[in-house]
Amino acid sequence: MSHSDCFVIEDDVLKKYNSNTKIVVPDGVREIGDGAFSGYPNIVSVTLPEGLERIGKDAFRQCQRLQSINIPQSVKEIGEAAFEDCRELLMITQPAEDAVLGDSSFMGCAELTDKDGFLIVGNVLYGYYGIDAHVVVPPGVKKIGQKAFFEYAYDFLKSVILPDGLEEIGREAFYYCHNLTPVFIPDTVVRIGEFAFFHCSSLTNNSLPKRVKRIEDGAFLECERLADENGFIIIDGILFEYIGGLTEVVVPDGVTRIGIFAFHDNDGLLRVTLPESVKSIGRGAFKSCGNLKCVDLPKGEISIEEDAFLHCDRLIKPKQR
Numbered sequence: 001m002s003h004s005d006c007f008v009i010e011d012d013v014l015k016k017y018n019s020n021t022k023i024v025v026p027d028g029v030r031e032i033g034d035g036a037f038s039g040y041p042n043i044v045s046v047t048l049p050e051g052l053e054r055i056g057k058d059a060f061r062q063c064q065r066l067q068s069i070n071i072p073q074s075v076k077e078i079g080e081a082a083f084e085d086c087r088e089l090l091m092i093t094q095p096a097e098d099a100v101l102g103d104s105s106f107m108g109c110a111e112l113t114d115k116d117g118f119l120i121v122g123n124v125l126y127g128y129y130g131i132d133a134h135v136v137v138p139p140g141v142k143k144i145g146q147k148a149f150f151e152y153a154y155d156f157l158k159s160v161i162l163p164d165g166l167e168e169i170g171r172e173a174f175y176y177c178h179n180l181t182p183v184f185i186p187d188t189v190v191r192i193g194e195f196a197f198f199h200c201s202s203l204t205n206n207s208l209p210k211r212v213k214r215i216e217d218g219a220f221l222e223c224e225r226l227a228d229e230n231g232f233i234i235i236d237g238i239l240f241e242y243i244g245g246l247t248e249v250v251v252p253d254g255v256t257r258i259g260i261f262a263f264h265d266n267d268g269l270l271r272v273t274l275p276e277s278v279k280s281i282g283r284g285a286f287k288s289c290g291n292l293k294c295v296d297l298p299k300g301e302i303s304i305e306e307d308a309f310l311h312c313d314r315l316i317k318p319k320q321r
Contacts, residue, residue, distance in 0.1 A: 021065075025049055032059045034079065041065060048072055055082050057102075064088065071095045078105045087111065095122050103146040103170035103193070110152075119148075127151060133158040133179075143168040146193070150175040162186055169196050171216075178202060185212075192219045201225065212236065217260045217282055237277075242266070251275055258285045260305075267291055274298055281308045290314065 008016040012030040024047045025032070034056035037043060046060070046069040057079035060066060068091040071078075075095055080102035083089060089109045095101065099122060106112065106119065106126040113119045116138075117130020123142040128135060129152045137144075141163055147170075149157055154176045161184045162169075171193035174180060181202045190213040197203060199222040220226055220240045226233045230252075231244020237256040242249060242263050248271040251258070255275060260282035263269060269289045273296040274281075280303040286292060288311040295309075295318040309315055 021045075023047065025052070027051065030054070032056055034058055035061070037063060039063070045069065048075075050074055053077070055079060057081060058084070060086060062086070067091065069093075071099075075099055078102060080104050081107065084108055092121065097122070101143075103143070103168075105145075107146055107148075108151065128153050128157075135159070136161045137163050137166075139163045139165070142166060144170055144173045146170045147172045147175060149173060149177055153177070155179070160184070162189075164188060167191070169193060171195060172198065174198075174200055176200075190214060192216065194218050195221065197223055199223070221259070221261060247271070249273070251278065253277055256280070258282055260284055261287065263292075264288055270294070272296070276300065278302060281305060283307055284310065286312055286315075288312075294318075296320075 007014055012028060013033050014029045014036050015033040016036060021042045021044045027049045029049060029052060031054040035058040038058045038061045040063055043063045043066050045067060048070055050072045051074050052072050053074060054077045055075060059082045061081050062085045066086045066089050070093045073096045077100045082105045084104055085108040087108060087110060090111050101122050101124045106121045110129050113129045117128055118125060119127035123140060124145050125137060125141045125148050126145040128149050133156050142165060150172055157177045158179050159182045164186045165188050166186055167188060168191045172195045174197050175195055176199045178199055178201045180200050181204060192212055192215045194216040195218040197220050198218055201224055203223045204225050215236050215238060220233055220235055224243050227243050231242055233240040234255060238259050239255045239262050240259045247268055250273045253275045254277055256277055256279050258281045261284045264284055264287040266289050269292050271294040276298040278298050283305040285308045287307060290313060292312045292315050294316060297318050297320045299320055
């Protein structure tokens with residue numbers, strides 16, 4: 001362990017900072033530890049040494065007066081929320097092309113936007129602060145970060161064209177963008193994060209990708225215009241929500257997962273029959289279905305997550321056929 005006037009460093013990891021407004025991190029430090037500078041109100045600038053390899057989770061989060069920082073080309077990873085809400089951050093050096101950046105590493109750093117209102121660091125779009133309701137995301141972006149369009153544009157955004165080569169749409173990226181109708185998603189996308197399009201109530205079927213490898217829980221929850229004629233919102237085998245009015249519901253064959261909150265708060269629901277294809281029931285899937293009496297489960301093994309049947313006070317224990 002080594003101490004200086006400003007730092008606590010253990011095994012080449014800077015773990016704690018004590019004072020000063022202009023910081024020069026000493027040579028030999030290979031990692032900025034999780035939360036090392038988080039919340040310090042007086043930091044204005046930071047100089048990081050070449051040879052630094054990792055900037056940890058929450059490392060500079062909510063350093064409200066931080067204006068500039070260099071990111072050495074040696075940095076290979078920048079953790080989640082590392083610079084989140086550094087709202088006066090005006091200048092950074094771009095990380096190396098192969099650096100791994102978290103979904104929320106630069107979320108809320110609005111002063112880093114370009115002339116078109118895009119907040120892009122490396123190949124991640126962290127926010128949109130422009131004024132156009134019809135947005136074309138620039139080429140080269142490979143990931144849409146957490147809450148990228150929620151913080152500023154959720155109320156007026158109407159259409160988005162995403163670039164070829166995009167690979168990920170992060171958690172809550174388009175959360176509550178209720179006027180959003182078409183989103184043109186390229187076939188290169190392999191992951192759509194949790195609640196990515198939550199309550200995008202104007203989103204329509206023709207805006208969805210044909211195939212994506214991983215769609216996470218809640219990604220299309222409360223997107224009622226995606227429902228089929230029977231009231232099911234089903235994408236890639238996941239039942240995201242049922243918005244029909246039947247009291248006895250038979251879930252279609254081919255559904256493999258009942259998504260989180262898929263039937264929650266449905267007081268009219270009395271009975272649900274699940275097909276043999278269902279392998280898991282998500283958290284809170286039937287939560288607060290106060291009149292639900294019977295759930296017919298498939299014969300094989302099925303994973304039932306926490307609180308799946310919470311507050312289903314009239315439910316007889318779910319039974320397998």
